[in-house]
Amino acid sequence: GAAAAKMDIYPRFVVGPAASNRSSCKACKAKIDKGEIRVGTVTMGEYEMTAWRHLYCQKKPKGMDSVDGLVGYEALDADSKAKVEAWFSSGGTPKKRSVAELQTDAELDPKKMKVGDMKKVLKEHGTDASGSKKEMQAQLLAVKDRAAAQSIYQAKTIPGLKEILDKNGQLKGGTKQELVERCVDGKLFGKLPRCPKCGGGVLRVVYSSKVGHGGKGKFSCPGYFDDDHFVRCNYTATEAEREDWND
Numbered sequence: 168g169a170a171a172a173k174m175d176i177y178p179r180f181v182v183g184p185a186a187s188n189r190s191s192c193k194a195c196k197a198k199i200d201k202g203e204i205r206v207g208t209v210t211m212g213e214y215e216m217t218a219w220r221h222l223y224c225q226k227k228p229k230g231m232d233s234v235d236g237l238v239g240y241e242a243l244d245a246d247s248k249a250k251v252e253a254w255f256s257s258g259g260t261p262k263k264r265s266v267a268e269l270q271t272d273a274e275l276d277p278k279k280m281k282v283g284d285m286k287k288v289l290k291e292h293g294t295d296a297s298g299s300k301k302e303m304q305a306q307l308l309a310v311k312d313r314a315a316a317q318s319i320y321q322a323k324t325i326p327g328l329k330e331i332l333d334k335n336g337q338l339k340g341g342t343k344q345e346l347v348e349r350c351v352d353g354k355l356f357g358k359l360p361r362c363p364k365c366g367g368g369v370l371r372v373v374y375s376s377k378v379g380h381g382g383k384g385k386f387s388c389p390g391y392f393d394d395d396h397f398v399r400c401n402y403t404a405t406e407a408e409r410e411d412w413n414d
């Protein structure tokens with residue numbers, strides 16, 4: 168049948184809940200929580216490989232005109248199907264917001280918004296729009312705070328962003344988008360501290376969702392270089408002391 172025919176097409180796309188919390192997203196590098204809906208791109212090289220992404224870190228596959236093109240869709244429960252459909256109809260990853268659009272988002276008043284408008288804004292920000300009205304309002308408040316911070320840093324140059332990160336003792340490598348995200352995270356939730364165990368590495372954090380995590384996630388130490396020799400560290404924690412951000 169149709170499902171069997173799909174199995175030898177590459178790349179093919181599979182969808183389903185993560186079986187464990189051991190996979191990480193190929194796009195944003197963050198962990199994919201057990202049970203979270205993820206999309207896999209299956210390719211064939213020497214052997215078959217699957218690259219997993221969060222739903223909203225994956226663009227809608229080119230040329231696919233319905234969710235039925237996703238292997239595994241039929242087996243999902245109703246809730247997950249609704250999530251996948253919302254993602255699919257939004258085209259996958261959201262377009263980058265301009266500074267002007269972000270400034271408008273920062274002025275939103277979720278309490279006065281209609282459900283349809285709330286859904287539209289949430290989708291534009293690549294976040295889940297399948298919850299209750301209350302959940303969407305809370306999600307929108309987080310989007311609004313993020314948009315306010317994003318509009319500030321998005322308008323800065325790369326050297327300007329690096330200067331701010333340096334002043335706050337944070338990592339300075341990466342693309343402009345990564346630098347902006349790091350500044351936004353610091354502004355909203357505070358600096359990432361040095362590792363309390365080795366004192367050398369600056370902790371990194373992985374959140375389970377794009378917005379609405381309130382700065383809580385999984386912290387770990389990436390280790391550090393002492394002269395030219397790498398010092399490993401296995402520190403992990405679910406909390407970290409994050410001092411206020413300086414602009």
Ligand SMILES: [Zn+2]
Pocket residue numbers: 192193194195196197220221223224
């Ligand atoms: Zn991701």
Ligand SMILES: [Zn+2]
Pocket residue numbers: 362363364365366367368388389390400401402
């Ligand atoms: Zn450490």
